[in-house]
Amino acid sequence: MTQPIQAVRGMNDILPDEAERWEALEELLRGWLRAYGYRNIRTPLLESTQLFRRAIGEATDIVEKEMYSFVDELNGEALTLRPEATASTARAAIEHSLLYGGPQRLYYLGPMYRHERPQKGRYRQFHQVGAEALGFAGPDVDAELLLMCRRLWDDLGLRGVRLELNSLGSAEERTAYRAALVAYLKKHEGGLDADSRRRLVSNPLRVLDSKNPAMQPIIAGAPRLIDTLGEASLKHFDGVQAILKDAGQPYEINPRLVRGLDYYNLTVFEWVTDRLGAQGTVCAGGRYDGLFEQLGGKPTPACGFAMGIERLLAVAGEGAKGEAPDVYLVNQGEDAARFAFRVAEALRDAGFGVLQHAGGGSFKSQMKKADASGAWVAVIVGDDEARAGAATVKALREEREQARVPLAGVADAVAALLLEGGEETETRKSNGK
Secondary structure, eight states: OOOOOOOOTTOOOOOHHHHHHHHHHHHHHHHHHHHTTOEEOOOOSEEEHHHHHHHHOTTSHIIIIIOEEEEOTTTOOEEEEOSOSHHHHHHHHHHTTTTTTSOEEEEEEEEEEOOSOOBTTBOSEEEEEEEEEESOOSHHHHHHHHHHHHHHHHHHTOOSOEEEEEEOOOHHHHHHHHHHHHHHHHHTGGGOOHHHHHHHHHOGGGGGGOOOGGGHHHHHTSOOGGGGOOHHHHHHHHHHHHHHHHTTOOOEEOTTOOOSOTTOEEEEEEEEOSTTTTOOEEEEEEEOTTHHHHTTSOOOOEEEEEEEHHHHHHHHTTSSOOOOOSEEEEEESHHHHHHHHHHHHHHHHTTOOEEEOOSOOOHHHHHHHHHHTTOSEEEEEEHHHHHHTEEEEEESSSOOOOEEEEHHHHHHHHHHHHHHTTOOOHHHHHTTO
16 A cells, blocks of 8 residues: 655644634734734745855855755756845845835744754744844834834734844944954854854854753853944843833843854844743744845835744643634525525625635534534524525524514624624624624
């Protein structure tokens, strides 16, 4: 017997029950982003490999070990499945002159790809929502992004998500700090693990991000970048903190927070939780004022964040659920099967969500499915109802007398049952019904 083909490891199917939670969360996210003036941008899944090498940095884990890259056999072009979308957004903004008329607030929502060990909330195909504020130089936008996140946690009912902040200063300040850090780490080279010794040459700031417990005493004793910042960098960082304090947002300054991408400068941040094990970051981001110039564009200030959809769903628990239909439409008989379509469409015209039974079966078995669907009302059509141009309307969650009503009155009868049951749906509210 031929073995069935399975999904690629770390790239998961999202089945209907779970997909309803995704849809509910995505709808909430879009509304939240629009409320802050962010507009959607959709970039390709495939980009030139050079885009990520130039933007993220050659000496990063993403570029060195995690990208899905290949050479297009037709034209020899090196291509990569996008591992993140900030670089793609910046590339699109440069290519299409999006900032010609002024700064832009943009957001994206979609799949990313990294070849890493799958674990809780972290997969090889994963999904991110991200916001990018392009063309804004001041600390006010940094703070806006952070306060946006706080509102999202409130909307999702999340608790125990804490904010960590740091400043990476300017490129010149990081260069000077890098020399001091390398000098310190070389004095302790015998205590470094293999990964940190490799990073000592290629990307020494990433040593500070090591999670190896044996490395923590060395990291704790390292010089702090924040102690070497100049007046302009400190003023920007103080400006961010002042707005957060005015808004009553607690935070912790983490001088070891460096992020894993080379394009960051000034403010960097992470929202972290203890509910996801070792991979506790729910949202991360910061300022990347040099990225546009790295990609061949004009110098452009920018700031943004990204968060994983899988992780949001994991920490939100049951906070983002799909909705049950308003109506389950039961039908039996040849005439009834045809007439049921007219009934279903009339109800949808009135703004109701309708799950129409298909595949036959007895009235008893169909009513069991109606009950299991979570619908509040069953609309029943048999051949007798079809010939009379009517339908029977029955409450499923309360003891109420069912009634046969003509087609023109079915929507009103359903509305009456839903209103009496306190279940006026969001669909009908949004449609003004």
